[in-house]
Amino acid sequence: MKIAIFGILPFSDLIKQGFEKLGHKITNENPDIVFSNDPTGYQDAIFLKDRYPKTYLILNVLDIPWHFPNIEQQFQFLIKRFFSKTNKITAISYKVKKDLEKFFEKKIIDEIKVIYNPTKEVYFDEKIQKDNQFLFVGRANDPIKRFNLVRDTIQKIKDGTKNLKICGTENPGFGSYLGYVSDEELNKLYNSTKYVFLTSKAEGIGLPMIEAMICGSIPITCSDNETAKEFLPNDFICEPNVQSIINHIEKLNKEYEIKRKLAIKLGKKYKEQFDKNNIAKNILKVKK
Numbered sequence: 001m002k003i004a005i006f007g008i009l010p011f012s013d014l015i016k017q018g019f020e021k022l023g024h025k026i027t028n029e030n031p032d033i034v035f036s037n038d039p040t041g042y043q044d045a046i047f048l049k050d051r052y053p054k055t056y057l058i059l060n061v062l063d064i065p066w067h068f069p070n071i072e073q074q075f076q077f078l079i080k081r082f083f084s085k086t087n088k089i090t091a092i093s094y095k096v097k098k099d100l101e102k103f104f105e106k107k108i109i110d111e112i113k114v115i116y117n118p119t120k121e122v123y124f125d126e127k128i129q130k131d132n133q134f135l136f137v138g139r140a141n142d143p144i145k146r147f148n149l150v151r152d153t154i155q156k157i158k159d160g161t162k163n164l165k166i167c168g169t170e171n172p173g174f175g176s177y178l179g180y181v182s183d184e185e186l187n188k189l190y191n192s193t194k195y196v197f198l199t200s201k202a203e204g205i206g207l208p209m210i211e212a213m214i215c216g217s218i219p220i221t222c223s224d225n226e227t228a229k230e231f232l233p234n235d236f237i238c239e240p241n242v243q244s245i246i247n248h249i250e251k252l253n254k255e256y257e258i259k260r261k262l263a264i265k266l267g268k269k270y271k272e273q274f275d276k277n278n279i280a281k282n283i284l285k286v287k288k
């Protein structure tokens with residue numbers, strides 16, 4: 001089958017790799033399926049649909065950023081310009097699918113399938129020592145990520161600041177900033193870290209918490225992040241304030257090996273669910 005994939009890196013490339021592993025051809029020439037993972041690829045996807053009307057067009061929704069000004073009007077624009085031409089709409093999580101209820105009637109919502117983003121090429125390596133205490137992965141200066149909760153928490157933990165590593169495209173000017181790291185280095189960081197912070201108020205998925213568990217690290221997330229509740233047990237969720245996070249870490253420290261085994265167990269499950277080959281298979285199922 002011929003497949004065209006659009007969207008932001010690295011996820012679009014990982015999805016392409018998944019299709020290629022399954023024996024399908026990635027091409028923009030008369031594709032059978034066009035899949036756009038996020039709005040950055042919608043325009044190119046629509047162009048192919050217009051050029052090849054028989055192609056099956058799937059547009060995926062990554063998130064509804066409710067904190068953006070005029071977001072409802074912006075999304076209504078996407079509906080009129082793009083979603084009206086699609087054969088199928090997918091959502092990146094059940095939380096996002098629920099958010100879409102505000103914009104679509106029930107019969108459309110019922111047909112929306114959930115298609116996860118694939119995780120990066122990370123895996124559990126029991127040979128790597130746990131020699132780092134805390135890790136933050138992502139856009140540290142994005143207000144929705146609430147890095148201030150990480151900073152304020154770490155400052156109240158003995159030697160916390162020197163035991164916090166941060167990787168991503170944004171330097172918060174705190175802790176040990178590593179910049180953007182390779183998948184290989186990210187894998188080492190996850191495996192060598194005890195706790196991975198995902199203090200976001202909202203996420204489409206929040207892959208760092210999934211990747212953390214795949215690598216045997218415990219995620220620290222907040223109760224007002226609905227996506228965290230979709231994927232995590234209460235063991236890894238606390239209230240979004242500094243004292244609650246501190247208390248939560250202290251509690252986890254007392255039973256760390258037990259909770260780490262829970263993280264590893266969930267990580268094995270998510271390693272399969274978020275595998276790029278399985279994501280490609282799920283996209284194919286949407287057309288059936």
